[in-house]
Amino acid sequence: MGRMRFRTRGQRLLLLPAALIAALGISACGADETAGSADTTAHSGGGSITVFAAASLKEPFTALADQFEDAHPGTDLTLNFAGSSDLATQLVEGAPADVLASADESTMERVRGADLLDGEPVTFATNILQLAVPPDNTAGIASLADAARPGVKTVVCAAQVPCGAAAARLQEAADVDLAPVSEESSVTDVLGKISSGEADAGLVYVTDVRAAGETVLGIAVPEAADVVNTYPVAALAGSQDPGTARDFVDFVVGDDGRAVLEAAGFGAP
Amino acid sequence: MELTPARLPRWILVLAAVGGLFVVLPLVAMALRVDWVHFVPLVTSESARAALLLSLRTSISATMLCVVFGVPMALVLARTSFRGQRILRSLVLLPLVLPPVVGGIALLYTFGRRGLLGGTLEALGVDIAFSTTAVVLSQAFVALPFLVLSLEGALRTVGTRYEAVGATLGATRWTVLRRITLPLVLPALISGAVLSFARALGEFGATLTFAGSLQGTTRTLPLEIYLQRETDPDAAVALSLILVVVAIAVVGAAHRVRPLGSLAPARPVAPALRRAVDTH
Numbered sequence: 213m214g215r216m217r218f219r220t221r222g223q224r225l226l227l228l229p230a231a232l233i234a235a236l237g238i239s240a241c242g243a244d245e246t247a248g249s250a251d252t253t254a255h256s257g258g259g260s261i262t263v264f265a266a267a268s269l270k271e272p273f274t275a276l277a278d279q280f281e282d283a284h285p286g287t288d289l290t291l292n293f294a295g296s297s298d299l300a301t302q303l304v305e306g307a308p309a310d311v312l313a314s315a316d317e318s319t320m321e322r323v324r325g326a327d328l329l330d331g332e333p334v335t336f337a338t339n340i341l342q343l344a345v346p347p348d349n350t351a352g353i354a355s356l357a358d359a360a361r362p363g364v365k366t367v368v369c370a371a372q373v374p375c376g377a378a379a380a381r382l383q384e385a386a387d388v389d390l391a392p393v394s395e396e397s398s399v400t401d402v403l404g405k406i407s408s409g410e411a412d413a414g415l416v417y418v419t420d421v422r423a424a425g426e427t428v429l430g431i432a433v434p435e436a437a438d439v440v441n442t443y444p445v446a447a448l449a450g451s452q453d454p455g456t457a458r459d460f461v462d463f464v465v466g467d468d469g470r471a472v473l474e475a476a477g478f479g480a481p
Numbered sequence: 482m483e484l485t486p487a488r489l490p491r492w493i494l495v496l497a498a499v500g501g502l503f504v505v506l507p508l509v510a511m512a513l514r515v516d517w518v519h520f521v522p523l524v525t526s527e528s529a530r531a532a533l534l535l536s537l538r539t540s541i542s543a544t545m546l547c548v549v550f551g552v553p554m555a556l557v558l559a560r561t562s563f564r565g566q567r568i569l570r571s572l573v574l575l576p577l578v579l580p581p582v583v584g585g586i587a588l589l590y591t592f593g594r595r596g597l598l599g600g601t602l603e604a605l606g607v608d609i610a611f612s613t614t615a616v617v618l619s620q621a622f623v624a625l626p627f628l629v630l631s632l633e634g635a636l637r638t639v640g641t642r643y644e645a646v647g648a649t650l651g652a653t654r655w656t657v658l659r660r661i662t663l664p665l666v667l668p669a670l671i672s673g674a675v676l677s678f679a680r681a682l683g684e685f686g687a688t689l690t691f692a693g694s695l696q697g698t699t700r701t702l703p704l705e706i707y708l709q710r711e712t713d714p715d716a717a718v719a720l721s722l723i724l725v726v727v728a729i730a731v732v733g734a735a736h737r738v739r740p741l742g743s744l745a746p747a748r749p750v751a752p753a754l755r756r757a758v759d760t761h
Contacts, residue, residue: 297711365611367693372711393611394693395700397708405693409595410610 259287259456262308264299266315266443268339268399271423272476273313273464279472280463287456295398296374303328303448310457313445313464315339316374320444330454333444336465338479340440341375341382342418343431344406351412356388356433359413367405367414370395375402378439379415386435390415403428417441419477442481508725515722516715523719531697532705533723539613539701540681543620547677551628552670556662558629559636570633577626584622585690592618593691615692616699620681627680631673635666668738675735679728 265273270293277289292299292309296319303309304326312329313336314320320333345353351364359366368390369376376395383390393411396402399420405411407427421430445464447457463469470480516523523529558570576584590596592609602609609615643665647657663670685703692699694708702724710717 295711301710301714370694370708370711372708372713392695394695396694397689397704397711401689401694404690408589408593410589410593410693 259284259453260290261287261310261451261453261456261460262290262292263311263313263460264292264294264303264307264309265311265313266296266299267293268315268417268419269293269313269443272472272478275472276464276469279468280460283463283468284456284459289460308450308452309448310451310453311445311447311460313443315443316377316441317444319374320446323446323448328449330447330449330451330457333446334461334465335442335481336445336469337443337473338440338481339417339419339443339477340436340479341378341415341433342421342436343413343433344403344416344421344424344428345413345431346406346409347426347429349429350409353413353431355431356382356386356390356435360388360390362391364413365393365411366390367394367396367402367411368392369399369402369415370397373397374441375399375415375417378441381439382415382433382436385438386433422477440479443478511718511721511725514718516719519715520719523713523716524723526716528696528700528705528709529702529716529720532700532702532720535613535616535697535700536682536702539616539620540678542617543624543681543684544674544678546617546621547625547628547681548670548674551625551673551677552632552663554625555629555632555636556658559633560641573629574626576623577630581619581623581684581686582690583686585619585687588615588619588622588687588691611693611695611699613692613698616684616688616701619687619691620684623684623687624677624680627676628670628673631676632666632669635669636662639665671738672735675731675738679731679735682727682731683724 263273263277273291273293277291281287281289294302296314296316299312299314300319300322303312303323312320312323314323317333320329323329324333343353343356343359345351351358353359353364358364368379371377371380375398379390394405396405399416402411402414402416403420403424406414406416407424418430418432418436421428445461447454447461451457474480554573558566558573591598592602592615593599594603594608594610609618639662643661644657647661648654652660683703684701685707688694688699688701689704689707694700694704700708702720706717706720706724709720
């Protein structure tokens with residue numbers, strides 16, 4: 213009996229926090245975790261800066277940070293990738309950072325509105341949408357109109373996030389009315405539904421298709437050229453090392469940045 | 482025997498207070514951010530109502546699934562012994578500690594169109610992808626352990642003595658289960674079901690990964706909050722508060738039925754036994 217009581221007491225201990233976790237429900241996301249680690253980065257000066265960048269910039273900015281560190285010995289870059297809107301919220305709530313590169317202008321405007329920018333934002337890249345389908349393209353999608361056919365499971369981003377706003381403008385430009393089976397919160401979620409074969413087609417950025425490699429197939433949409441997403445970058449007013457922050461912005465906007473971004477599929481500003 | 486607070490070392494009280502604040506303070510901080518002037522329009526918008534209704538509907542369905550399958554599971558774990566039972570129990574409880582997004586991926590690879598059972602389901606004409614069914618499955622997956630855990634503990638605590646007496650008096654297995662076992666653990670069953678409901682209501686990661694997000698079909702309240710946060714933080718906070726209030730009500734209700742800590746039966750055993758014997 214004694215052993216059993218011990219066990220039930222253990223269960224009791226487990227139940228209360230478990231109940232609270234359950235009640236609060238929403239679990240932490242990867243993006244928030246990376247934000248947490250960036251927050252703890254000390255601004256010790258000596259060329260140590262934190263860069264907040266849109267999730268879609270992960271590959272080119274990781275490469276650019278390495279190049280920048282090589283070109284400026286002694287500097288140390290910490291990168292924090294998340295959805296642009298998450299980044300803006302974190303900055304407005306006081307997260308310490310030195311540079312912001314966002315995937316749309318409205319996010320940058322929010323941060324500018326909070327008086328957090330050091331100087332003017334500079335547009336450094338553009339991105340356009342593309343149709344993504346599973347590699348075997350079982351639904352036989354060849355155009356945006358195909359993705360609007362009844363019975364085709366098409367996934368887009370929700371209108372609240374930049375890729376969803378762009379998807380809405382693209383549908384208007386192409387005069388196609390998609391009836392999506394799901395409106396996801398991020399491009400990653402759209403890609404996941406397509407690469408797993410759960411959906412037949414989805415609208416994502418051309419850079420996402422390239423980064424996804426073999427897992428999805430990209431189909432160009434002619435009208436996408438009229439719906440261009442621009443990426444602005446700016447140094448932040450709260451920087452402990454404004455010189456290095458501005459240097460990095462110049463580096464991203466300059467020839468080195470251009471080459472890396474182009475290789476990742478981003479267009480010129 | 483109970484310890485009075487005065488007999489505890491003072492530093493225990495300090496640590497307990499810090500721990501308590503750690504849980505309560507964020508809730509207070511969130512309540513302070515609520516835009517009370519626009520609270521009602523924010524939480525009664527069309528998308529908010531659709532999300533709340535969908536959440537309630539799916540959570541009730543998921544809870545029913547948990548009861549239908551969880552009660553037999555708890556009975557098997559508590560009343561039988563077989564090789565590998567401990568491992569099986571650990572596996573059943575796994576969704577408790579698994580990140581929900583991992584659960585979502587696992588469900589996708591099982592019930593998804595190209596998953597383990599996808600072909601079979603398709604042959605049967607069942608299409609789970611992006612449907613409300615997928616939401617219910619996600620919720621049931623993460624909520625099931627709460628019911629099993631709660632009920633199994635209660636079953637072990639009440640023991641098998643009354644069941645044995647009932648059996649010697651000629652009651653069939655089904656009668657023993659119906660007239661003795663289940664009445665004895667009914668409070669635990671109810672509180673377990675309420676906790677499962679609360680967990681289902683809060684489900685986010687598995688739903689997002691497995692079911693998608695479409696208003697009225699798969700976008701439950703947590704998903705709506707996550708999305709609103711992008712453009713309308715006020716709406717997100719207001720809806721979060723609704724979820725917190727529902728959660729407090731639910732946990733409070735479960736606690737009333739049977740204090741979450743105590744696993745002793747809340748009602749005397751004798752009447753249940755007498756009723757069981759009377760029918761025979």
